[in-house]
Amino acid sequence: MAKSMTLLWGAGSPPCWxxxxxxxxxxLHGYKRKVLSFERGEHKSQEVLEVNPRGQLPTFxxxxxxxxxxxxxxxxxxNQFKSQGHKLIPDSPAEQARMYQRMMEGLTFTEKLNSVVYYESIVPEEERHDSAVTRHREALTAELQLWEGYLQTVAAGSYLAGGFSLAxxxxxxxxxxxxxxxxxxxxYPKLAKYYSLLKDRPSIKTSWPPHWVAIPQGYDILKDL
Amino acid sequence: MAKSMTLLWGAGSPPCWxxxxxxxxxxLHGYKRKVLSFERGEHKSQEVLEVNPRGQLPTFxxxxxxxxxxxxxxxxxxNQFKSQGHKLIPDSPAEQARMYQRMMEGLTFTEKLNSVVYYESIVPEEERHDSAVTRHREALTAELQLWEGYLQTVAAGSYLAGGFSLAxxxxxxxxxxxxxxxxxxxxYPKLAKYYSLLKDRPSIKTSWPPHWVAIPQGYDILKDL
Incomplete structure (x- = not known):
């Protein structure tokens, strides 16, 4: 099945991951995959635009x-591979509700991260304001606190919606x-604990961004949030 | 079933609709619902914040x-009411793929609409730039053209992904x-045709924003796109 699958991806991008x-x-092992470079603008290449007119990665x-x-x-x-591998949508209505809710909130979380980390890529120089940077950082702080709060209410050692799921x-x-x-x-102790709980899960460890392995040192853009 | 459901909503908001x-x-008829006013800031009221810490509508x-x-x-x-009413997720893998894709792209479409229509609500006065307004309008135009293109490729009188679906x-x-x-x-003739095809569908007509019925005259913010 996976032989008929192709993924174009960029390293370190949460959506690709x-x-x-x-x-x-x-x-689903053995699919074709090719890593492209955001730095070199390869997500805007003809190869990507043919499958994704938005010029974004992933394309699948x-x-x-x-x-x-x-x-x-x-x-x-x-949905296509329900009975294969790990079941990612729980059956219980309560867990399913929480799973869909957290999953979709996760997209907002990504946007808020991007608006801080990529502010200078998103906003042209003449439109930048320190006050906007402050607002985006405050919005991201509120977002992070929300997730820290969500994790307060789940049982110790637990995932976002019961078992490991799409959330x-x-x-x-x-x-x-x-x-x-x-x-x-x-x-953010609860986020840190959740991070520790999941980072060695085989699906996550195997797909860890290669340059994060090569250069474990990160950045400090978010250290004061 | 619907008796145990409550919806807090705001009129004219695509997510609520x-x-x-x-x-x-x-x-699912007979659910409890209450309309709140965005203008009066009721989406930030205690009643909403108790169910949705983001202070947004809908809450369900x-x-x-x-x-x-x-x-x-x-x-x-x-997923909870699969066999009740209209089936909203198609079984065919091709239609299902298109449905999930268009559905999720629809969230980006909303963002791009909001960044034009609500620019002045989103961006404080001292951070506004004509160049930003132009950029957002160009991005929305590109988005609209993308959807116009998607509708070129579907059969005449058809929906976004085969039959009427979550997309x-x-x-x-x-x-x-x-x-x-x-x-x-x-x-945007294809968008206009799609609009005509769907506007009288019972689920849509019944839930049409009440103030759009009362005051059919709209606005002209997007007339030049």
Whole structure:
């Protein structure tokens, strides 16, 4: 099955990482994959634009079916391969409700991270304001506190919605990314604990961004949040 | 079943409208609902914050299960009430792939609409730039052209992913909203045709924003796109 799948991805991108985690969880091994460089603008190359007119990564093909939104790929893979690998959508209505809710909130979390980490890439120089940077950092702090709060209410050693689910597939890369960019373990102890709980899970470890392994030292953009 | 459901919503908001369409499609009638006013800031009221710490509408409760992200509510309702009302997730892998993809792209579409229509609410006065307004309008134009293109490739009289699906539930309110804000029928003929095809569908007509019925005249913010 996985032989008919192709993934174009970029290293360190939470949306790309989600797809790789989902593929591992569903035991879809041996798919074709190619890493492209955001720095060199390869996500805007003809090769990508042919499958994704938005010029974004990931792009994913399964046979003739094209999916480029990470959450869409994850939902599709779980639905197409329900009985294979780890079940990523819980049956219990309560867990399912929480899973869908956290999963979709995870997309907002990514946006808020990006608006801080990539402010200078998103906003042209003549439109930048210190007050905007402050606002985005405050919004991200509020977002991080929200997730810290969500994790207060789940049982110790637990995932976002009961067992490991699509909520974790979508949200974990955000959290790993936040720590990579300097988030304080001391001020976000629940996020740090969740990070520790998941970082060695085989699907996550196998798909860990290669340059994060090569250069474990991260950045400090988020250290004061 | 629907008796144990409560929806807090705001009129004219695409995310709220999606939930109402999904409830109609799943024949979930008789749920409790209360309309709140964005203008009076009621989405930031204690009543909302108790169920949704983000202070956003919709907020939705089914028994003790809380879901506030519109796409999460739609996925949950379809999965919980699969055999009731209209089936909103197709079985065919090709249609399912397209459905998830378009559905998730629909969230980006909403963001791009908001960044034009609500620019002055989102950006404080001292941080506003004409160049930013232009950029957001260009990004929205590109987005609209993308959807116009998607609709070129579907069969005449067809929905976004085969039969009427969650993709339409998520995306239609964006398109209705764009026309309400003055989008040109002449420059976006496929979007206009899609709008005509869906506007009288019972689930959509029943949940049409009441003030749009009362005051059919819209705005012209998007007329030049």
């Amino acid at each position: 989600r797809v790789m985690i989902a593929l591992e969880e569903k035991k 093909k399964h046979g003739d079916n094209i999916l480029n939104e990470s959450s869409a790929v994850c939902l599709y893979l779980e 974790d597939v979508i949200v974990f890369p955000n959290i790993a990314y936040a720590f990579r960019f300097g988030l304080s373990v001391g001020r | 999606r939930v109402m369409i999904a409830l109609e499609e799943k024949k 409760k089914h028994g003790d299960n809380i879901l506030n992200e519109s796409s999460a509510v739609c996925l949950y309702l379809e 339409d539930v998520i995306v239609f309110p964006n398109i209705a909203y764009a026309f309400r804000f003055g989008l040109s029928v002449g420059r």
